[in-house]
Amino acid sequence: MNPDKLRMDEDAVRFVRDFFNSGKPIGTICRGPWALVEAGVMSGRQITSFPSVRTDLRNAGAEVLDQEVVTDECLVSSRSPEDLPAFCAKVVEEFAEGRHDARVGAATGGA
Numbered sequence: 001m002n003p004d005k006l007r008m009d010e011d012a013v014r015f016v017r018d019f020f021n022s023g024k025p026i027g028t029i030c031r032g033p034w035a036l037v038e039a040g041v042m043s044g045r046q047i048t049s050f051p052s053v054r055t056d057l058r059n060a061g062a063e064v065l066d067q068e069v070v071t072d073e074c075l076v077s078s079r080s081p082e083d084l085p086a087f088c089a090k091v092v093e094e095f096a097e098g099r100h101d102a103r104v105g106a107a108t109g110g111a
Helices: 010-021 033-039 051-059 081-097 101-107
Strands: 026-029 070-072 075-078
Touching (some): 010 033, 026 033, 026 081, 033 051, 075 081
Parallel strands (some): 026 075
Antiparallel strands (some): 070 075
């Protein structure tokens, strides 16, 4: 599904929010972070994306970095398909680590 359409689907946005708050690893690339913006989970996060998404990310409270891959706890992001080698390697590493319990505590306001 097109990321612009995805962020307009309430069920999809709820799924993204719940999945993010679970602490499970997430990989997002290119325009994928739009769904995270819509889910309201970007405040205080570091992320990268395709240039056209960066203003939305900043407006949502994220710190946007222009790097081939950015990892913030369970969230792995990249700018474009050109970054796939670094993105894929980091996603595999994060998936191997599994759930990030610290993220669950932060998402629910706990320690």
